[in-house]
Amino acid sequence: MILFLALACGGPDPVTKPPGHTEEPTVLPEVSVIGWGSVEEPPDPPTHTRQLKRMTVAQVRDSMERITDGISWGDERDSDWDVYAETLGVADYQLRVETDRSPSVMFQKFLDDAAGATCAGWIEMEDSQFHSIDDSSSLEKADVRTNIAGLRWKIQGKSRDSVDSIIDDYETLFVKVHQRTDSTDIAWTTVCVAMFTHPDFFMY
Amino acid sequence: MKTNRRDFLRIATASAVLPSLGILPSILHAATPTITDRYFVFAYFSGGWDALLALDPRDPDIFTPAAVSTTGIQPAYDRLRGLEDEDYLDNSTVDGMTFGPYIGDLADPIIGHANKLALIRGMTMEAVAHQVARRHVLTGIRPAGTAVRGSSVATLLAYLLGESEPIPNLVAGLSSFNIGHPLWASGLPASSIDDLYKALSPSETDLMENQRDALEAFFAKQAGQASTQLEKDIYGNRNIARALIESDLAGYFNVDSGDDEMLALRERFGVDSGTTGDGGYMALMAAQALTKGISRCVTIKAADGLDSHQGGAWEADHGPSMREGFNAISALATHLEDTPFGDEPGDNWLNHTTIMCFSEFGRGAELNANGGRDHNLINAMMMLGGGIKGGQVLGATTDLGMMASPMDLATGTVSPMGELVGNNHIARTLLHSIGIEEDVGDFRANPITALLEDA
Numbered sequence: 001m002i003l004f005l006a007l008a009c010g011g012p013d014p015v016t017k018p019p020g021h022t023e024e025p026t027v028l029p030e031v032s033v034i035g036w037g038s039v040e041e042p043p044d045p046p047t048h049t050r051q052l053k054r055m056t057v058a059q060v061r062d063s064m065e066r067i068t069d070g071i072s073w074g075d076e077r078d079s080d081w082d083v084y085a086e087t088l089g090v091a092d093y094q095l096r097v098e099t100d101r102s103p104s105v106m107f108q109k110f111l112d113d114a115a116g117a118t119c120a121g122w123i124e125m126e127d128s129q130f131h132s133i134d135d136s137s138s139l140e141k142a143d144v145r146t147n148i149a150g151l152r153w154k155i156q157g158k159s160r161d162s163v164d165s166i167i168d169d170y171e172t173l174f175v176k177v178h179q180r181t182d183s184t185d186i187a188w189t190t191v192c193v194a195m196f197t198h199p200d201f202f203m204y
Numbered sequence: 205m206k207t208n209r210r211d212f213l214r215i216a217t218a219s220a221v222l223p224s225l226g227i228l229p230s231i232l233h234a235a236t237p238t239i240t241d242r243y244f245v246f247a248y249f250s251g252g253w254d255a256l257l258a259l260d261p262r263d264p265d266i267f268t269p270a271a272v273s274t275t276g277i278q279p280a281y282d283r284l285r286g287l288e289d290e291d292y293l294d295n296s297t298v299d300g301m302t303f304g305p306y307i308g309d310l311a312d313p314i315i316g317h318a319n320k321l322a323l324i325r326g327m328t329m330e331a332v333a334h335q336v337a338r339r340h341v342l343t344g345i346r347p348a349g350t351a352v353r354g355s356s357v358a359t360l361l362a363y364l365l366g367e368s369e370p371i372p373n374l375v376a377g378l379s380s381f382n383i384g385h386p387l388w389a390s391g392l393p394a395s396s397i398d399d400l401y402k403a404l405s406p407s408e409t410d411l412m413e414n415q416r417d418a419l420e421a422f423f424a425k426q427a428g429q430a431s432t433q434l435e436k437d438i439y440g441n442r443n444i445a446r447a448l449i450e451s452d453l454a455g456y457f458n459v460d461s462g463d464d465e466m467l468a469l470r471e472r473f474g475v476d477s478g479t480t481g482d483g484g485y486m487a488l489m490a491a492q493a494l495t496k497g498i499s500r501c502v503t504i505k506a507a508d509g510l511d512s513h514q515g516g517a518w519e520a521d522h523g524p525s526m527r528e529g530f531n532a533i534s535a536l537a538t539h540l541e542d543t544p545f546g547d548e549p550g551d552n553w554l555n556h557t558t559i560m561c562f563s564e565f566g567r568g569a570e571l572n573a574n575g576g577r578d579h580n581l582i583n584a585m586m587m588l589g590g591g592i593k594g595g596q597v598l599g600a601t602t603d604l605g606m607m608a609s610p611m612d613l614a615t616g617t618v619s620p621m622g623e624l625v626g627n628n629h630i631a632r633t634l635l636h637s638i639g640i641e642e643d644v645g646d647f648r649a650n651p652i653t654a655l656l657e658d659a
Contacts, residue, residue, distance in 0.1 A: 052434060086395035087403070089379075096379065097335055098350075103438045106393055106403055109445035113407035120409055166426075173422045180414040190415045194422055199438050 052203040054101045057081050057088050060202060064114060067154055068122040069129060073114040084110050103203065112197050119192035123185055129154070130188065137184045144174055151192060156200040170194065237364050238639030241546075242590055243557040244361055245490050245536065246342075246503040247483075248378055249529050251510030252334070252579055253563040257284075257523045258530065259584035260325045260601055261304035264292055276605035277569045281305060285520045298595045306523035308530035310537075317537050319595040320554070321588035322655055326599040326608040328624050329565040332579035334511070337564035342503075343381060344631025344647050356381045356391060357631045358501040360645050363389035364638065369500050370451055374493050376400070376486055377505030387440050391503065396482075397457050397489040403445075404454035420446065456492045459485065473535045481525065483507050483532030491539045495553055506532050510563065515575020533561055537588060554589050558637060560630070561586040569606040582608050585630065591637040593657045599625060616654035625652065 055063065061081040065072055074080030086092065088107055089100025123130045130136075132150025133143045148170045152158040170191055178187040195201060256262060256279050264279045272278045281292040287305055294303040296311045296318035303311045310317050330346055331337040339347045345354040355363075362373035363385045373380065373391045380391025394400035411419065427439035459466060459475070473488040474480035480487065486504035493499035507529025512518035540553035562585050567577035582601060588594060598616030600609050610622035613629070623629070628649035635644060636651035 084395075084399055084402070087393055087399040089393065100379075100393075103434075103441055104390075104393070105441045105445045105448070108438075108442045109403050109449070112442075112445070113409070116407050116411055117409040169422055169425060173418055176418040176421070177415055180418070181412070186412070186415060190411065190419055193411065194419055197423075197442070198426070199435065203434075203438070 052199075054103050054107070055202045055204065056099060056101060057085060057090050057107075060111065060114075063201075064118050064196065068118055069125065071118050071121040071125065073117050080110070080114065103199070108197065111202065112193070115193040115196035119189045119196065122192065123189055130192070136188075139178070139184070141171075144171055147188070148174070148191065151195055152200075155192070155195040156198070158200070166200075235364060235640050235642055235644040239591070239637070240365060241556050242365065242638050243494050243499075243553075244358065244501045244634070245494070245557060245559045245589075246358055246501070247487075247490075247506040247529070247533055247536075247559060247561045248338075248503065249507040249510055249526065249561065249563040250378070250505050251508065251512070251563070252337075252565045252567055253507075253510050253526055254512070254518070254522055254567040254577055255304075255325070255582075255584040255601075256567075256569070256606075257304040258307045258526055259303065259323055259586055260606070261293055261302060262603075272570060275603060277603070278571055279304075280571055283515075283519050283575070284523055287523075301595070301597050306527040306530070308527040309534035310530045312534070315534060315538060317534055317588060320537070320592070321586055321594050322592050323597045324585045324587070324599055324625065324630075324652070324655070325597060326601045326611065326618075326625070327583045327585060327630075328608045328626050329581050329583050330626060332565055332581060334564055338378065339381070341562055341564055341627050342379070344628050344645060346628075352381045352383065354381070354645060355383045355385050355389075356503075357634060357645070358503050359385055359389050359391060361634065361638070362501045364635075364640065364644070365500050369498055370448060370453060371493065371498050372500045373503075374400075374489075374499040374501070375503040376489060377508075378503060380503065387437060388444070394489075397459055397485045400489060401454050401457040401459070404448050404451075404457065406449055453496075453498055456496050456498065457489060459488065469539075472539055474531060479528065480532040480535060481507065481528035483529045484535065487532040487536040487539075491536055491543075494540070494557060495543050506530075506561065512567070513572065513574060513576040513578055515571070518571075518576040530561075533559060540589070556590045558587065558591050558634070559589045560634075582606055587655065591657050592655060596654075598652065598654055611652070612654070613650050613652045614654055616652070623650070 061073070061079055072079050074083060088110065089096070089104070091097055091099040122128055131147055133147050135143065138144070145167060148167055149160045153160050173194055174187045174191050177190045178184060181187065262277055262279045264281050267275055267277045267279050269278070281287060284305065291305045294305065294307055294311045296303060297313045297316070298318045301318055301323065309315050310321065329337055329340065331340055335350055336347050339350065339352050342356045343352050343354045344357050347353060358373050358375065359380060359382050367388045371392045373389055374394070375391030376394050376396065380393060382390040394403060410416070423439065423442060430436045430439055455461065459470065469488055469491070470476055473484040475484040475488065483506040486506060490502040490504050493502050507525045509525050510522055512522040537554055537559065540557050543553045545551045545553045545556050563583065566580045566583035568580045572578050596616060599611040600618050601607060602609055608624050609618040610620060611617070611625050612619040612622040626649070628647040629652055631645055632643060632647040632649050633651040633655055636653070637656055
């Protein structure tokens with residue numbers, strides 16, 4: 001109420017402008033152009049954020065066999081993946097109606113066993129597609145990195161052109177094992193095992 | 205020199221454990237057991253057992269076929285194959301503790317376990333679907349649909365009792381759950397003793413030592429770069445798998461080794477004589493895991509194939525399968541009793557091991573149209589060993605339809621003022637048995653103090 005009274009009774013009268021009068025437009029100060037600098041734009045946000053899943057036992061078994069041109073873990077007719085299926089949490093639809101897809105202790109133990117057997121067989125295989133270089137005994141850095149890129153592509157589906165610090169780690173692994181064993185086959189087998197047992201292979 | 209296994213495990217799991225602790229209910233941090241030398245065996249009879257055949261029998265002279273319409277109870281012992289009239293009821297050495305025809309060696313007066321075991325009759329299970337009911341028993345909390353709402357009781361107990369064993373929680377033949385507890389307390393699953401042996405053994409095509417060292421160094425670097433909890437769990441589990449192999453435990457589970465100790469165990473657990481079925485191997489595995497200091501909690505499948513809806517299966521197989529399971533448990537109890545514990549003269553492993561025999565639910569008191577028995581909410585359970593006041597029967601089913609009766613939890617007697625006992629009471633009681641009085645598992649039930657030795 002007091003506010004209304006103050007407005008009604010006090011305050012200067014507004015200046016009355018004659019009709020037809022127009023004010024000069026105010027000239028705005030010049031705006032200086034701000035430089036954007038050289039900061040890189042942030043990467044695009046990921047298009048999906050779902051939780052990674054582990055491959056099923058059947059997916060792992062089939063993937064390993066296809067990648068290696070048919071090398072089975074254990075007996076060809078009765079893969080060890082099937083022998084250990086219950087321990088690995090595969091659903092039997094009697095006691096268990098859901099398949100365990102956690103990267104459990106047991107899964108990783110048996111994956112390690114499978115990778116060891118599979119990689120050893122794959123590198124020794126006649127007409128093996130293991131190597132992506134002509135000279136499989138080459139120790140040239142470029143050849144080693146080319147072969148690592150080839151194995152990553154075959155095993156983990158990573159582009160041959162991708163640049164990733166893990167390639168350096170695989171190279172270090174290859175060099176270390178070669179230094180200790182003086183065998184490129186053993187060194188490559190170890191790299192192969194590392195790729196099959198890395199989450200880049202069994203998680204998606 | 206090999207890395208000390210325990211240190212290895214600690215390093216292996218530290219990165220995965222610490223973040224998990226943050227989401228634990230604060231009450232768990234405060235709960236410290238006052239009894240720390242307690243071990244647990246959870247023995248599962250798979251498929252839903254018929255309590256009339258072992259744990260909660262009825263006298264067939266009273267509950268005759270002619271009286272079924274008025275009693276709603278049909279023992280039908282005369283239909284069971286290979287039984288004589290005198291086999292129907294097995295009166296133990298304990299007053300009032302009568303078993304059905306398939307209790308096996310557990311009631312044998314010479315073996316003498318009856319005075320160490322407690323029967324809980326007239327339990328209600330709340331679900332008659334196998335998976336839901338099984339998860340309810342394992343966790344002590346009714347699942348939401350089929351989704352568990354808590355860790356397995358074995359996981360909780362393993363967590364509370366510490367991580368001093370290499371495999372704190374061994375689970376053979378069924379599922380295990382871990383919700384919010386550290387990775388090391390998770391059940392290590394193995395469907396059989398052979399699989400456990402393989403899991404603890406290096407592969408036949410294992411890498412050479414220098415290959416292995418380089419490979420583990422590679423993965424140690426990857427683990428150090430892990431940023432998500434999932435990645436940390438993956439590398440943590442990998443390290444546990446490697447540490448278990450390094451610990452040279454496999455030999456304890458090599459049932460085909462042919463060494464004298466293993467041959468004696470095979471005989472004791474009846475694995476060659478066929479008296480214990482697969483339960484014999486499971487019980488042997490539990491015995492080794494406990495007495496060799498490998499596990500704190502062991503869950504085993506003592507008997508399988510009890511889901512006998514058809515008359516033929518119920519008449520011929522159900523009882524014998526139960527008996528094999530009970531024989532296996534009897535052998536386990538005997539072995540634990542014969543194995544000295546610690547330095548105290550006369551002390552033995554059975555004094556420190558609580559054995560719980562359970563099935564997901566019971567079976568109907570009347571035969572179905574096929575001559576078998578269907579699922580039933582009413583059930584019975586058996587416990588023996590450390591912490592359990594043996595030689596008693598708690599609760600009862602009614603003589604009209606075998607319904608559950610309320611039990612006075614302090615005395616174990618039937619009382620209209622008592623409570624209907626379910627899985628949550630049992631879970632709470634197990635916590636109580638190690639001196640944890642708070643309801644740290646959120647079971648929302650009182651403990652059955654009548655079941656406990658020192659209550």
